[in-house]
Amino acid sequence: MSNITKQQVLDGFYFRAATRRYDPLKRVSREDFEYILELARLSPSSVGSEPWKFLVLQNPELRQQLKPVSWGMATQLDDASYLLVILAKKNARYDSDFFRQGLLRRGLNPEQISKTLARYQQFQATDIDVLDSERALFDWTSKQTYIALANMMSGAALIGIDSCPIEGFNYAEVNRILAENGAFDAEEWGVSVMVTFGYRAKAPNAKYRKPIEDVVTWIE
Ligand SMILES: Cc1cc2nc3c(=O)[nH]c(=O)nc-3n(C[C@H](O)[C@H](O)[C@H](O)COP(=O)(O)O)c2cc1C
Structure with missing residues (x-):
């Protein structure tokens, strides 16, 4: 571990940017994407529950079906190398x-x-x-999936791969379309969040963040 410097990790975090347009000519390799999936699998979860599944949605027709109900990834769907739908366990x-x-x-x-x-x-x-409530329980498992989401995006950025987390979609419709197409059992699983991966088509907007003193309070 000691051969990774703080600066390298910070550089990765500065590099990561929500990528709304991917380069259609540059594909993330299968090997690199398997590395990203392994980061998801290794992620921590409350009581080690691993209440997730990862759907790698490459089917072009199904991607097209999602487009009208997924405004948050409309500009990405055609050129993203990978679209990952993260499912959270229901009734856990x-x-x-x-x-x-x-x-x-x-x-x-x-x-x-x-x-x-x-x-x-x-x-x-x-x-x-x-x-x-079922909702509270589902929200708890969904929270765990966001840890895997973050780890994948950070780990991808560290090897120069771009991503965009996606909540901009109609959850009921996306659940319905995927379940009707046999992607998962809607009694057991529900969509928590999605994420696309690829290589950026253009430089991202400047990064805006609150200053550290606005978000950190030290209690000593
Ligand atoms: C959980 C989550 C959901 C998001 N959903 C969308 C989305 O649907 N579409 C989109 O273009 N960006 C989405 N974003 C990206 C945010 O707008 C972006 O991360 C934020 O503005 C900060 O910019 P940066 O990621 O480039 O630093 C989402 C981010 C998060 C964390």
């Missing part, structure tokens, strides 16, 4: 099969599973208070 309750399977995969025995699930119950019911 502590007592769901989803959680039980996760703990089994980690090699816990039945007694350890019961204890862990009891802790998750307390966590979900009281601490983060997400059990009173």
Whole structure:
């Protein structure tokens, strides 16, 4: 790790910019995109739940179907090398099969599973208070997916690949179109956010950020 300098990482963060137009002649290689997907897979998630799936949406007809309901990526869809739809798990309750399977995969025995699930119950019911609605629970899993989103965009920027995170779409319509086309089971999964990858067609706008003292408070 020590061979990466802070300046190199900062340069990557300055380089990253929400890219609205991609170069149609430059494609991100499959190998580089697999590196980006690996960054998603390695991302942390609350209680190690990994409540995500990543749909690499390359089918041109399906991309066209999304266009009219996705204003936020209308200028990108034709030229993006990759369109990634990030799904979040629905109904990820502590007592769901989803959680039980996760703990089994980690090699816990039945007694350890019961204890862990009891802790998750307390966590979900009281601490983060997400059990009173399906929406709250879905928002909790969606939050985890944004960590993978950020890691992919940062890791892409560090090797000179551009991206744009996408919330600019009609969620109900995108969910419907993808589910109707068999992309996922809408009972189990929902679209959390999307992201495109490619190489920028032109220099981005100047970066605007609030000064550090406006966003950081030190309490000593
Ligand atoms: C979760 C999220 C969703 C976004 N959705 C869109 C979008 O749909 N379309 C778009 O062009 N930009 C989108 N953006 C990009 C932001 O407008 C952009 O990140 C912000 O203006 C800061 O600019 P920068 O990323 O170039 O530094 C989104 C950003 C985030 C983090």
